[in-house]
Amino acid sequence: MQDPAPILRVRNLRTYFHADGTLVRAVDGVSFDVPAGRAVGLAGESGSGKTQTALSILGLLDTAPGIVSGDVWINQTNLLADLDAYCTLTLNGNPTVKKEVVRWRQVHEERLRAIRGRLVSMVFQEPKSSLIPYRTLRQQMRETLNVAQAPSDDDAIHALLEDLQFAQPRRIADSYPHELSGGESQRAMLGLALAGNPQLLIADEPTTLLDALTQRRVLDLLQKLVANTRVALLLITHNLAMMRLLVEDVVILFGGTVVEAGPVEDVLTNAPEHGHPYTKDLLQALDPSATLAATPLNTEKNLAGCRYFHRCRLKDALPESMRTRCLEEQPPPHPVAEGHTVACWARSDA
Numbered sequence: 316m317q318d319p320a321p322i323l324r325v326r327n328l329r330t331y332f333h334a335d336g337t338l339v340r341a342v343d344g345v346s347f348d349v350p351a352g353r354a355v356g357l358a359g360e361s362g363s364g365k366t367q368t369a370l371s372i373l374g375l376l377d378t379a380p381g382i383v384s385g386d387v388w389i390n391q392t393n394l395l396a397d398l399d400a401y402c403t404l405t406l407n408g409n410p411t412v413k414k415e416v417v418r419w420r421q422v423h424e425e426r427l428r429a430i431r432g433r434l435v436s437m438v439f440q441e442p443k444s445s446l447i448p449y450r451t452l453r454q455q456m457r458e459t460l461n462v463a464q465a466p467s468d469d470d471a472i473h474a475l476l477e478d479l480q481f482a483q484p485r486r487i488a489d490s491y492p493h494e495l496s497g498g499e500s501q502r503a504m505l506g507l508a509l510a511g512n513p514q515l516l517i518a519d520e521p522t523t524l525l526d527a528l529t530q531r532r533v534l535d536l537l538q539k540l541v542a543n544t545r546v547a548l549l550l551i552t553h554n555l556a557m558m559r560l561l562v563e564d565v566v567i568l569f570g571g572t573v574v575e576a577g578p579v580e581d582v583l584t585n586a587p588e589h590g591h592p593y594t595k596d597l598l599q600a601l602d603p604s605a606t607l608a609a610t611p612l613n614t615e616k617n618l619a620g621c622r623y624f625h626r627c628r629l630k631d632a633l634p635e636s637m638r639t640r641c642l643e644e645q646p647p648p649h650p651v652a653e654g655h656t657v658a659c660w661a662r663s664d665a
């Protein structure tokens with residue numbers, strides 16, 4: 316059966332920073348789709364570019380100067396269309412990135428405001444920083460429901476909180492964020508995110524700061540959400556076990572690039588021979604006795620070839636000519652099975 320049309324379409328997304336005289340390509344040409352009603356995961360270790368990708372999609376980067384380019388379509392809206400007008404990038408000589416940050420943010424925010432809550436909602440790893448501290452949860456939920464033109468009376472709010480497994484919805488609704496525990500805040504954040512009945516939920520490490528029991532609860536909720544509603548989920552996490560549980564397709568990032576993408580059972584569960592060496596190392600690192608080498612900085616100095624070159628064990632077994640290619644040319648995504656791509660010269664027929 317053909318996949319439904321994507322609710323989120325990311326094409327050639329690039330996010331560069333200029334830090335200490337060095338151009339850092341935090342996200343470098345990332346493309347993927349989240350089809351309507353489907354769950355897709357972005358996975359990779361810290362520094363792989365997954366959170367920067369999510370923040371770039373939502374225009375929430377707080378580091379300036381920086382540049383974000385490419386296309387981010389949410390339904391019919393391209394959030395990044397023509398924003399190049401507010402960015403300049405010079406790569407020759409001393410690389411410089413300049414950005415009219417204020418104007419860039421203004422235009423991006425206007426576009427996002429038109430679809431936030433109704434089409435797209437987000438859940439972050441630190442819910443308290445996303446909840447308004449001087450307003451009760453009831454006030455915040457009512458506002459979100461009103462924007463979505465959904466019923467916003469007390470019964471509707473309590474029903475939503477009961478769906479989130481709150482045994483005392485009235486007490487929770489009348490609480491200020493500082494009165495909620497970490498787990499309650501995360502579930503409240505999820506409630507706010509879902510109040511507008513969005514078509515796409517972006518969840519960035521939604522259980523990282525929670526204790527094991529609360530993690531399980533939030534996971535159960537997300538699992539029910541994926542199974543019982545038509546909301547599409549973009550889950551960002553380094554937790555591969557959570558990926559296996561919740562998503563249908565996974566996109567593996569390393570060094571700000573997509574190294575592998577495909578159905579989760581092909582990429583993470585079966586992990587075939589033709590999988591990417593980085594994915595194999597990630598899976599192996601689930602073994603507590605295994606260690607991963609430190610990630611090299613994704614800077615202008617190591618831009619030409621494969622970003623995984625310095626850590627790749629496979630390259631040592633390759634002929635000299637192919638190793639040179641690994642070092643000098645960035646491998647493009649290559650189809651290895653239906654809906655499954657791997658960006659590695661050793662997996663390519665080219």
Ligand code: SF4
Pocket residue numbers: 592593621622623624627628629630641646658659660661662
């Ligand atoms: S392209 Fe070369 S260096 Fe990169 S992962 Fe493949 S074999 Fe390793």
